[in-house]
Amino acid sequence: MSQLPVANQYTNVKPYRPSDAGRTLFANPQNQQMLDSFWELSNEDSNRGYHAKEIRRAVENLRGCTSAVNSFMKDGNPNRRCITHSGFEIEYELGNYYGGPQTDVTIIDIRQIKQRSHHIKRAALWNISANSRGRWEPEDEPMANLNGSRSASGKENDSIKVGINGLSNDIDHAANMLPSHILRGENGKADKLKSTGYTLFYTPQDPSVFKAGWKYLRDIGRISPKDLEASRILCDQMDYAHKNNLHVEWTSHRGGSKVLTKAMELLAQKNVKLQGRQKVFLSDHTSSHYKADIARRAIEMNTQDSKWFNATTGLAQKIGSNPLGSSDILCSINELKNHTSRDQVPGKLVNILGKAHKSWKNGAAVYGTTAGIAAACGVNAAFAAAIVATIESSSKTIIGSIPSLNEDYHKSSLTPLENLANKTFSPKK
Amino acid sequence: MLKKSTINPKGPDFRKARKIHKELSGSIVTFSAPPARDPFSSSESWEQEPSKLDIFSSESFSPYWVLRKNGDKQILDGISSIKIYSNIWEFRGLPIIEGYCGDLILNIEVLSIDSLPINESLFDNKILSKHAYKLFEITKLQDFHSGYSNDPKDITEYRWPSYIGPINSQWLENSGLDWLYMEDQPLIGKTHELLWLTPLDHKLLLSFSFSYTRSSKRADNPLSIEQKVANNSFLELASKIFESVEVQLSESSKSAKSSTHHNQSNNKKLVLDVTPKQLKEAEKILHMWNSGKNQGNNVEMNTNSEEIAQFLKERIKHRPLKNSYPVEEALHLSGQK
Numbered sequence: 001m002s003q004l005p006v007a008n009q010y011t012n013v014k015p016y017r018p019s020d021a022g023r024t025l026f027a028n029p030q031n032q033q034m035l036d037s038f039w040e041l042s043n044e045d046s047n048r049g050y051h052a053k054e055i056r057r058a059v060e061n062l063r064g065c066t067s068a069v070n071s072f073m074k075d076g077n078p079n080r081r082c083i084t085h086s087g088f089e090i091e092y093e094l095g096n097y098y099g100g101p102q103t104d105v106t107i108i109d110i111r112q113i114k115q116r117s118h119h120i121k122r123a124a125l126w127n128i129s130a131n132s133r134g135r136w137e138p139e140d141e142p143m144a145n146l147n148g149s150r151s152a153s154g155k156e157n158d159s160i161k162v163g164i165n166g167l168s169n170d171i172d173h174a175a176n177m178l179p180s181h182i183l184r185g186e187n188g189k190a191d192k193l194k195s196t197g198y199t200l201f202y203t204p205q206d207p208s209v210f211k212a213g214w215k216y217l218r219d220i221g222r223i224s225p226k227d228l229e230a231s232r233i234l235c236d237q238m239d240y241a242h243k244n245n246l247h248v249e250w251t252s253h254r255g256g257s258k259v260l261t262k263a264m265e266l267l268a269q270k271n272v273k274l275q276g277r278q279k280v281f282l283s284d285h286t287s288s289h290y291k292a293d294i295a296r297r298a299i300e301m302n303t304q305d306s307k308w309f310n311a312t313t314g315l316a317q318k319i320g321s322n323p324l325g326s327s328d329i330l331c332s333i334n335e336l337k338n339h340t341s342r343d344q345v346p347g348k349l350v351n352i353l354g355k356a357h358k359s360w361k362n363g364a365a366v367y368g369t370t371a372g373i374a375a376a377c378g379v380n381a382a383f384a385a386a387i388v389a390t391i392e393s394s395s396k397t398i399i400g401s402i403p404s405l406n407e408d409y410h411k412s413s414l415t416p417l418e419n420l421a422n423k424t425f426s427p428k429k
Numbered sequence: 430m431l432k433k434s435t436i437n438p439k440g441p442d443f444r445k446a447r448k449i450h451k452e453l454s455g456s457i458v459t460f461s462a463p464p465a466r467d468p469f470s471s472s473e474s475w476e477q478e479p480s481k482l483d484i485f486s487s488e489s490f491s492p493y494w495v496l497r498k499n500g501d502k503q504i505l506d507g508i509s510s511i512k513i514y515s516n517i518w519e520f521r522g523l524p525i526i527e528g529y530c531g532d533l534i535l536n537i538e539v540l541s542i543d544s545l546p547i548n549e550s551l552f553d554n555k556i557l558s559k560h561a562y563k564l565f566e567i568t569k570l571q572d573f574h575s576g577y578s579n580d581p582k583d584i585t586e587y588r589w590p591s592y593i594g595p596i597n598s599q600w601l602e603n604s605g606l607d608w609l610y611m612e613d614q615p616l617i618g619k620t621h622e623l624l625w626l627t628p629l630d631h632k633l634l635l636s637f638s639f640s641y642t643r644s645s646k647r648a649d650n651p652l653s654i655e656q657k658v659a660n661n662s663f664l665e666l667a668s669k670i671f672e673s674v675e676v677q678l679s680e681s682s683k684s685a686k687s688s689t690h691h692n693q694s695n696n697k698k699l700v701l702d703v704t705p706k707q708l709k710e711a712e713k714i715l716h717m718w719n720s721g722k723n724q725g726n727n728v729e730m731n732t733n734s735e736e737i738a739q740f741l742k743e744r745i746k747h748r749p750l751k752n753s754y755p756v757e758e759a760l761h762l763s764g765q766k
Contacts, residue, residue: 120649
C-alpha cells in the first residue's frame with residue numbers, strides 16, 4: 001500500500017541497533033547507513049551535531065510512542081506516518097509485513113529540511129539579537145531545540161523568553177515586532193533584552209491581503225493546515241522543554257495565540273503536566289482567551305500572573321470568546337441594526353434583551369448597557385428598559401396567553417412579547 | 430525598473446523636521462530631522478543621546494562591535510565609538526493593504542581610530558580612505574552567512590559573503606568640509622546602508638549612517654525587494670537630512686586640520702570600487718537566494734542570470750551626489766577579494 005517502488009521498500013530490512021526496551025526499528029541497508037552517519041554526527045559539538053542529535057532523539061522516540069504529537073498520517077494509508085520537525089522529516093511505516101509484532105516500525109526515509117533565515121519553509125525556533133544599528137536580526141539557521149537558545153539558560157530565575165509571531169511580512173518584520181510585547185511595555189528592561197536577545201518561534205505566514213484581526217475573525221474555531229503543522233512543531237518543542245526542565249515564557253502576538261493555544265491543547269491531550277515551569281502571555285486579541293485559559297490550566301502552566309493577556313479586547317473577544325454568550329447578542333445586534341425592517345425592530349430588540357438577560361444571569365458582561373444597545377438600535381432607552389422589566393417579571397406568561405399574540409410558532413417564551421412590542425411601539429426614527 | 434506593482438511607500442513629513450544641535454567638545458553639529466516614527470514599539474528609546482558630549486575623553490567611548498550572522502557580537506580592535514544621535518522613521522504603503530513597508534534608521538557616531546600611528550592623521554584623505562574601507566571590509570565584506578546547495582544530501586557548510594561594496598563611493602563637499610561617501614549592496618538581506626564620513630580630529634571621524642530596510646510579504650531577497658518596494662522615498666529622506674547638516678569645527682580641530690596639510694590640493698581623494706571577482710560571486714549568490722521556493726509565496730521569480738548581471742551593472746554605476754568631486758583616482762587596495 002505504500003508509494004515507494006517495491007524494490008526499495010522492504011527488501012532486507014533488519015533491526016537497527018536493537019535494544020531491550022521499546023519497539024524494534026527496522027531499516028534497509030541504505031537507511032541503516034544513513035542512520036549510522038547521523039549517529040556519528042550527533043557526537044560532534046557543532047551546529048550539524050545538534051541537528052543530528054535532534055534526529056537521533058526523534059528516531060529513538062519512535063521506539064516508544066508511534067503517534068507523537070508532531071506526527072502526521074498519510075492520506076489513505078493508515079500505516080504510513082511522518083514525524084515533522086523544523087529541521088527534518090522522518091517517514092516511517094507501522095506494521096511489519098514479515099509476520100512480526102504489529103507495532104514494529106520500519107524507517108522509510110529521513111529528509112533534512114535545510115532552513116536559512118532567508119529561506120523559510122517551516123515553523124522553527126530562531127535566536128534573535130539586536131545589531132549595532134538598533135534593529136533585531138535572526139541568526140542564519142534555526143536551532144534544533146530550546147537548549148540552543150543563546151539568550152537564557154532556562155533555569156528558574158533565567159527563563160527563556162520566546163515570542164510567537166502572527167501576521168508579519170517576513171521573519172525580519174516579526175523579529176522587530178515581538179520585543180515590545182515580550183517586554184510587556186516595561187521599557188526599563190529594554191536594554192537588558194537588547195544585550196541578551198530572545199528566541200522567536202517563527203511561523204511562516206500566508207501573504208494574502210487579510211490583516212490581523214479580520215482574518216482570524218473569519219477563522220474562529222478553525223485552524224489552517226499550516227498553522228496546525230506549526231502548532232504540532234511547537235508542541236513538540238514545549239514537550240522537549242518540559243522533559244529537560246527548562247523554564248520558558250511564551251508570548252504570542254497578532255494571531256500567534258492560535259498556534260499557541262492549539263499547541264497547549266495538544267499537550268493537554270497527552271496529559272503533560274508542566275508543574276509551573278512555563279508561562280504564557282497572549283499579547284493578542286485575535287483569539288479566545290477562554291480557550292487558552294482552559295488549555296493552560298490543563299497542562300499546569302504557571303498561572304500566578306494576574307495579567308496574562310493584553311487587556312485591549314478586540315472584535316474576537318466581543319464576538320464569542322470572552323465573555324461567553326455575547327456572540328449571539330452581538331450578531332443579533334448587528335442583524336437588528338442593519339438587516340431588520342423598521343416595523344420588526346422592537347420585536348428583535350426584545351429577543352436580544354432576553355438573551356442578554358440570560359447571560360446577565362450568568363454573570364457575564366454584555367456589550368454595552370441597555371442604554372447602549374438601545375442607542376445602537378435607534379430605540380428609546382426607556383422603551384428598552386421597559387422591555388427588560390417585562391422580561392424579568394412574570395407578566396410575560398400572561399402576555400403569552402393572549403390569542404392574537406401567539407399566532408405564530410413560539411420559538412421561545414419571548415415570542416408573544418416580541419409580537420406585542422412590534423404591534424404597540426414604533427421605533428425611534 | 431519601476432513596475433506597476435511596485436509600492437512607493439511614504440515616509441515622515443520633512444516639514445515637521447526640527448533642528449537638532451549637538452556639541453562635541455567645541456565642534457558644533459546641527460541638522461534637521463523629523464520626529465521619530467517607530468513602527469515596532471511605542472517606547473521612546475530613540476533620540477535619547479545627550480546634546481553635549483566630550484569627544485576627547487576616552488571614557489565616553491565604547492567598543493565598536495558588529496553582529497555576525499551566527500549570533501556572535503564581534504568587537505573590533507583598534508576602534509571605538511560614541512553614539513551622538515539615533516532615530517527611526519517608518520515608511521508605509523497603502524493603509525491596511527500594504528501597511529509597514531520599511532524603515533530608515535539614522536545613527537550618527539564619532540569613531541575613534543585608536544590604532545592610528547602617531548604620524549598619521551585622518552585629515553589626510555588617503556589615510557581616511559584607507560581606514561574607511563578597512564572598516565567597510567571588516568564589517569560588511571567579511572560578514573558571511575550560511576549558504577545552501579540544492580542537493581539534499583550535501584552537508585557542506587557554505588559561507589557566502591553577505592554584501593558587496595563599496596558602491597558609488599565618492600567625495601563630496603558639505604558645510605565647508607570634505608566627506609567620503611559609500612553605499613553597499615546586500616546579497617541576502619534587504620537592508621542597505623548609506624555612509625558619510627568626515628574627520629573631526631587626527632583620530633576622530635564623524636559618521637552619518639543611514640540604514641534603510643524595505644519589507645514586503647511577497648519579496649524575501651535583495652532582487653525581488655527592488656521590484657516590490659521602491660527606495661526613492663528612503664533616499665530622499667536621507668539626502669534631505671544630510672543636506673541640512675552644518676558642522677563648525679572647534680578651534681583645536683581647525684588648527685589640527687591645517688597643520689596636517691599645508692597644500693590641500695595635494696590631498697588626493699581616493700575612491701574604492703568593487704572588483705570583477707566580487708561581482709561574479711555576487712551574481713551567483715543573488716541567483717541562489719532568488720530562486721529558492723519560499724512556501725506560500727507567489728513571487729515573480731527573477732532567476733535569469735543575465736538580468737542579475739544587468740542589475741549589478743546598474744547598481745555599481747557611479748551616480749554623483751550633490752556637490753560631489755569628480756573621481757580622480759580609483760584605488761584597489763591590495764587584499765581586496
